[in-house]
Amino acid sequence: AVVSTQSTGKECRHVSAGEIDSVGSDNWNYGYTLTPTFSIFSSTSSILQQDSENRGLLHLHTRPGYSFNQKIWMKDVEMVFVRLSDRPWATQKLGVKLQDQQVDIFAHTRPGFDEVEDSETEPSHDELGEIMINTEWIVKCAAQLVHTVSQNRFKNKHVPLYVPKIIQADMNPWVEMRNSMWHSQVTDKLERSRKDYIP
Numbered sequence: 001a002v003v004s005t006q007s008t009g010k011e012c013r014h015v016s017a018g019e020i021d022s023v024g025s026d027n028w029n030y031g032y033t034l035t036p037t038f039s040i041f042s043s044t045s046s047i048l049q050q051d052s053e054n055r056g057l058l059h060l061h062t063r064p065g066y067s068f069n070q071k072i073w074m075k076d077v078e079m080v081f082v083r084l085s086d087r088p089w090a091t092q093k094l095g096v097k098l099q100d101q102q103v104d105i106f107a108h109t110r111p112g113f114d115e116v117e118d119s120e121t122e123p124s125h126d127e128l129g130e131i132m133i134n135t136e137w138i139v140k141c142a143a144q145l146v147h148t149v150s151q152n153r154f155k156n157k158h159v160p161l162y163v164p165k166i167i168q169a170d171m172n173p174w175v176e177m178r179n180s181m182w183h184s185q186v187t188d189k190l191e192r193s194r195k196d197y198i199p
Contacts, residue, residue: 021137029108032141038148040094040105040141047106056152060105072096072103074149081162082135082142085109087123089131089166092138096145110134123166125173132174135167 018033030047032040037050051057058072076098085091093107123131146161153159169176 019137019140023133023137030106030137030141032144034144038144040145042106050148060103070103072098074152076100077149077153077159079160079162080142080146080149082138082164082167084131084135084164084166088127089134089164092135094138094142094145096149128166128172129174131166132172132178136178139163139167 017035018031020028020031022028028043030040030042032038037052037055038048039046039050040048045061047061049059049061051059056074058074060070060072077096078099079097081095081097083093083095091107091109093104095102095104097103142161142163146159149159150157165171167175169179
């Protein structure tokens with residue numbers, strides 16, 4: 001997908017590689033870019049920006065209307081996490097666990113979710129599909145953040161990603177199908193790349 005770090009409404013300018021969180025015809029709220037550096041932004045402001053000179057440093061914008069006011073050193077990141085509110089899982093949160101604290105990068109509540117009368121019942125097939133679709137962007141964003149942090153740590157030490165059970169493949173068949181599709185796409189892309197470089 002193609003998005004921008006400077007956008008209003010549905011219009012995008014100053015194009016970079018990345019993805020926005022629009023589902024169907026819904027307006028988008030958040031996006032991320034991969035080049036020239038990793039960043040996360042909302043429709044109104046920048047949220048997280050990788051330093052252009054020191055690639056091991058992230059700048060977090062915690063107060064809209066103010067300059068970046070928190071530094072996150074990638075060497076201190078122990079885990080990237082996605083968390084959801086209780087069923088119907090309307091609120092999504094992305095954050096990182098550091099050596100001495102937890103830092104929330106952003107939280108967003110999607111409108112239009114009805115309360116579940118009996119939250120103890122097993123989620124329906126439709127509910128599982130809906131939560132997979134509604135969390136797809138934040139999971140991708142978290143995975144890209146994991147990749148960025150892991151690449152810029154000492155000896156490329158891998159950082160784990162935590163996601164709730166409801167959006168794990170062994171608990172949600174829709175997530176399993178989506179992950180299989182992603183894996184096939186990546187495998188096909190790598191295979192095409194190998195063929196292009198065969199002398």
